[in-house]
Amino acid sequence: MAQPHYSFHIPTLLVLFFFQLPFSWSAQVQVVTPPLPILPLPSYSQLKWQQREIIMFLHFGVNTFTDSEWGTGRENPSIFYPTGLDTAQWADAAAGAGVSLMILTAKHHDGFCLWPSKYTDHSVARSPWKKGHGDVVQEFIDAVRARGLDAGLYLSPWDRHDPRYGHVKLYNEYYLAQLQELLTRYGDVREVWFDGAKGPNAPNMTYYFNDWFSMVKELQSAINIFSDAGPDVRWVGNEKGYAGTTCWSTINATSLSIGNGSIIDYLNSGDPKGTNWVPAECDVSIRKGWFWHKSQAPKKLTQLLEIYYKSVGRNCVLLLNVPPNSTGLVSESDVQRLKQFRGAIDTIFSTNLAEKCWVEASSQRGGENGGGFGPKNVLDDDHLWTYWAPSEDEKENYWIEFRTRTKRITFNVVRIQEAIGLGQRIKKHEIYVDGVRVAKGTTIGYKRLHRLEMGIVDGFSVRIKIVKSKGIPLISSVGLHFDPFWNPN
Ligand SMILES: *[C@@H]1O[C@H](CO)[C@@H](O)[C@H](O)[C@H]1NC(C)=O
Ligand SMILES: *[C@@H]1O[C@H](CO)[C@@H](O)[C@H](O)[C@H]1NC(C)=O
Ligand SMILES: *[C@@H]1O[C@H](CO)[C@@H](O)[C@H](O)[C@H]1NC(C)=O
Ligand SMILES: *[C@@H]1O[C@H](CO)[C@@H](O)[C@H](O)[C@H]1NC(C)=O
Numbered sequence: 001m002a003q004p005h006y007s008f009h010i011p012t013l014l015v016l017f018f019f020q021l022p023f024s025w026s027a028q029v030q031v032v033t034p035p036l037p038i039l040p041l042p043s044y045s046q047l048k049w050q051q052r053e054i055i056m057f058l059h060f061g062v063n064t065f066t067d068s069e070w071g072t073g074r075e076n077p078s079i080f081y082p083t084g085l086d087t088a089q090w091a092d093a094a095a096g097a098g099v100s101l102m103i104l105t106a107k108h109h110d111g112f113c114l115w116p117s118k119y120t121d122h123s124v125a126r127s128p129w130k131k132g133h134g135d136v137v138q139e140f141i142d143a144v145r146a147r148g149l150d151a152g153l154y155l156s157p158w159d160r161h162d163p164r165y166g167h168v169k170l171y172n173e174y175y176l177a178q179l180q181e182l183l184t185r186y187g188d189v190r191e192v193w194f195d196g197a198k199g200p201n202a203p204n205m206t207y208y209f210n211d212w213f214s215m216v217k218e219l220q221s222a223i224n225i226f227s228d229a230g231p232d233v234r235w236v237g238n239e240k241g242y243a244g245t246t247c248w249s250t251i252n253a254t255s256l257s258i259g260n261g262s263i264i265d266y267l268n269s270g271d272p273k274g275t276n277w278v279p280a281e282c283d284v285s286i287r288k289g290w291f292w293h294k295s296q297a298p299k300k301l302t303q304l305l306e307i308y309y310k311s312v313g314r315n316c317v318l319l320l321n322v323p324p325n326s327t328g329l330v331s332e333s334d335v336q337r338l339k340q341f342r343g344a345i346d347t348i349f350s351t352n353l354a355e356k357c358w359v360e361a362s363s364q365r366g367g368e369n370g371g372g373f374g375p376k377n378v379l380d381d382d383h384l385w386t387y388w389a390p391s392e393d394e395k396e397n398y399w400i401e402f403r404t405r406t407k408r409i410t411f412n413v414v415r416i417q418e419a420i421g422l423g424q425r426i427k428k429h430e431i432y433v434d435g436v437r438v439a440k441g442t443t444i445g446y447k448r449l450h451r452l453e454m455g456i457v458d459g460f461s462v463r464i465k466i467v468k469s470k471g472i473p474l475i476s477s478v479g480l481h482f483d484p485f486w487n488p489n
Contacts, residue, residue, distance in 0.1 A: 032366030032373065035389055038423035038471050040250055040277040046232055047384070047421065049101075049191070049224050050279060050446045053312050055152070056099045057283065057321035058090060060136070062112045063291040064326050070199070071110025073160030077126035080112065085129070085136070085328025087143035093322065093330040095147055097338035098345070101190055103152035103319070104140045106182055109197065111161025114140075115185075119177045122161050141186045152191030153182050157207050158198045166203025175207070176215060183219040192216055194227040195235075196259025209258065228267065229256035230278035236316060237267035241284030241307040243314035246442040249424050250274030270443075272427060272470070279445075282311035285321035286334055292323040298337040305344060305485055315424075315445025344485055353409045353480040354462070355379055357402035365389040365472075375400050378478040383446075387419035387476040398466040398473055402480065410458040412486055414439060414450040415479035428468035434459035444475075455488045 042050065062075040064082075094102050107113050113123035114136035125132050137153070144151045155178060164170040183189055194212070198205075209227070216225055224232035230253055236243050248270030255271075256263060256278075267280065284307055287296040299307075304320075311318040322338065325331050365373035373389040378400065380386055390398045402409075414431055418424060424445050431439040431450060438457050439450040462480060466473040 032370040035365065035392065035422065035472060035474070037421075038425055040275060041423055042249070042277045042279070042420060043232070045190075045222050045224050046277060046279065048222075049233060049317060050420070051384075052100050052317060053447075054097065054099050055101045055103060055191070055281070055317060055319045056094045056097065057154075057285075057319050058102060058104045058140075059108070059285075059290040059292075059321055059323045061105055061108045061114060061291070062110050063108065064324065067293055069289050069291055071108065071112065071160065073109075073111050073162075075110055075112060077112065077122060077124075078128055080124065080127035081129050082324075082326060082328025085139070085324075087136075087139040088146065089329050090140070090324060091143040091147040091149060093335045093338055094149060096335065096342060097320075098342045099149070099320075101150040101152055102140075102144055103154055103191055103193055104137065105154045105156070106137050107155050107159070107178070109156050109158045109160055111156075111159040113178070115181070117178055117181055119174055119181075120162060137182070137186060145187075150188070150190040151186070152193065153189055154193040155179060155182060157194060157196070157205075158202060160199075160202070166205055168206050171205060172208040172211065176211060179212060179215060180219065183216060189220050189223055191224045191226060191233070192220075194225070194258070196228055198259065207258070226281055228258040228260065228263070229253065230276070232278065233281045233317075234278045235267055236280040236282045236311075237264040239283055239285075241282045241318060241320075242310040243280055243282055243316040244269035245314065246270075247280065247315045247445060248272055248274060248443055249277055249279035249315060249420065249445055251276055251278050253278060280316045281319050282307075282316045283319040283321065284311075285323070286337065287323065290321055290323065292325045292331070298331075298334045301337065301340050301344060302485065304337070304341045305483075308341075308345065309449050309451050312447060313449030313451070315443060315447060348413060348481050348483045348485070349415070349479065351481065352379070353411055353482070354402045354478055357404050357409065357462075359400065359402055361388055361390065361400045362398050363391040363394045365391055367391075378475050383417050383477045384419060384421050385476075387474045389474050390472050392472055394472070396467070398469070399463050400475060400478065401461055401463040402478070403461045405460070408458040408460055409462070409480060410456060411480040411482050412452045412456045413479075413481040413483045414452070414462070414464075415477070415481060416444050416448045416450075416464060416475065417446060417477040418444045419474035419476040420446050422474055423470070425470045426466055426468075426473050427470065428466075430465045430467060432461075432463045432465065433457050434461055451483060451486055453488055455486070456482075
């Protein structure tokens with residue numbers, strides 16, 4: 001939004017100041033300010049990431065041609081031959097799914113590089129594809145940009161090919177060299193993905209994560225770093241795409257480490273007392289495997305919707321993997337399923353039945369004429385910076401209610417969003433229809449979706465009670481929706 005710009009001559013300001021002060025200081029109308037934030041807060045890039053809701057992962061490499069998930073590192077680069085590779089088709093598939101960021105496996109555990117790295121010959125440069133003159137990363141980046149989308153990259157820490165792996169200093173130097181290639185050659189990269197995956201018999205290796213993270217931030221200012229331990233985005237603790245029913249974006253970064261099995265539950269739920277803002281990303285594949293296998297088919301629409309409700313609907317971002325096949329294209333069955341998935345999400349959420357209702361709240365910051373913080377804010381299109389705020393005099397039992405006089409509202413999904421720009425606050429909430437409780441939950445965060453266990457409900461009033469909160473709750477959006485795909489039986 002453009003801010004109006006005023007300029008005054010200094011003498012004019014002085015005159016105004018002296019004239020105003022004695023007469024109208026107390027009578028001056030003071031616009032009610034936003035409340036103080038509750039720390040920690042998201043960074044600008046984390047907020048942008050959160051609003052993406054769905055990101056696409058693309059696992060592609062030698063495994064695509066060997067029908068495997070973890071390559072051995074001994075693959076002959078000559079097997080990499082995607083005769084019909086078309087990255088524009090990948091970007092179209094992503095756009096069809098309403099995705100704004102795509103992340104490509106530039107190198108997986110097998111060590112084969114999809115770009116011609118000058119630090120190894122185990123790459124596309126030794127494949128027959130484009131007679132060794134191709135660069136999948138470049139083509140990927142070009143297609144993503146042409147579509148107006150953003151790009152991210154995965155560079156596997158575990159490398160089963162390179163002989164430097166296991167020699168701590170040499171391998172960290174090699175890894176950092178490749179990271180520099182990827183983050184300087186291809187323009188803006190919005191997410192970089194690190195994991196702790198490693199086979200049980202792999203050589204011992206200490207990764208210099210601090211060096212890696214510092215270099216990433218030095219080379220890319222708007223990037224988010226994903227790993228088990230953040231620092232910007234954390235792993236959700238499983239590969240099913242499910243966040244905890246309680247899911248805080250806050251956590252103590254000092255309790256996290258990469259590849260540590262004992263923190264899985266902590267990652268899944270976050271920490272209400274956490275001192276760092278490190279929201280969770282839910283990675284899952286549209287098929288059983290991460291790489292393409294002829295024998296596998298995409299998950300059913302109902303499974304994808306279940307994943308959506310348990311990831312995006314639990315304050316997380318969904319990272320959905322869609323593997324290109326050995327021709328170098330996203331399979332038609334996956335393209336169709338993605339379109340269906342997006343169509344279903346749009347069908348469910350494009351109509352908000354609460355918009356027809358009368359809205360009331362337990363109180364509002366600055367009073368009814370104080371401006372700015374009334375309950376109607378939850379019905380506009382801004383899901384971050386306009387919000388209902390109760391009065392700070394109110395200490396508990398905050399509520400917001402939607403009422404209709406004539407016709408009952410019929411729905412089976414309730415959407416609640418917090419104004420997370422001022423911190424995640426809500427610890428416990430309940431939903432009532434005509435005085436009967438239909439759902440309850442703990443955290444809300446950027447987006448909480450309740451797909452009602454009892455199925456369709458109808459009534460004249462819907463009340464959301466905020467039972468426990470850190471400070472006053474700030475609600476940026478509420479939706480009452482009808483999901484025609486939901487059948488609890
Ligand atoms: C890794 O280090 C541990 C402890 O130092 C040792 O027991 C193990 O044998 C080592 N593994 C390999 C593959 O070298
Ligand atoms: C795993 O995490 C726990 C909890 O933070 C910590 O006590 C433990 O030292 C970590 N283990 C490793 C190997 O980092
Ligand atoms: C996280 O850190 C806060 C502040 O130091 C502390 O109160 C809280 O107990 C920590 N959480 C855990 C699980 O240790
Ligand atoms: C890859 O997908 C494309 C698009 O559906 C299809 O035309 C092609 O035959 C597929 N390749 C293989 C090897 O299945």
